[in-house]
Amino acid sequence: NAGVTQTPKFQVLKTGQSMTLQCAQDMNHNSMYWYRQDPGMGLRLIYYSASEGTTDKGEVPNGYNVSRLNKREFSLRLESAAPSQTSVYFCASSITGSADEAFFGQGTRLTVV
């Protein structure tokens, strides 16, 4: 049972480089989310997708773009990485996003130098 799978697990980027974080879930969930976690800040929502074909901004969307490729996959793109984007990124999914449990991937540790 894979659940939510994120790739890569670790990444080091130079300032100005771009990259895409991949996320896939095999639970047939409708809603998917991207969070970042920084010390003392908790998990903050970057973008979310309530269903296939829709995406919306969360609390901290600046510097990021997302694509809900299909029901299974939700990618996060950094077009021009900045040191402030050094963080741990978590992808999550839930059936509908209401009273349902959200399941998380193992996270991507990103360092921008």
Added chain:
Amino acid sequence: RKEVEQDPGPFNVPEGATVAFNCTYSNSASQSFFWYRQDCRKEPKLLMSVYSSGNEDGRFTAQLNRASQYISLLIRDSKLSDSATYLCVVNRISGTYKYIFGTGTRLKVLA
């Protein structure tokens, strides 16, 4: 002010102790409530959902007070394996449902 606030701790307690964590939320439109557990350098995992009537799962008891916008988690007979960060989470609809996390409370259970 953060939408979901928790005491960051750390709470250092001896094995066998009872420990309580509190959480307040500011948005009265919040609809669902959860406690998640996060081990060091791991992803958050659901510990338990929180219902208005209160609910219990073994050594863990969660309470919700909607009038005061307050959520609590009680851990009885603490084990070493309970050492983790406990995240308070609320889910509200604002166009669509979103999970809003508190910053977490660190617990260390000491032998």
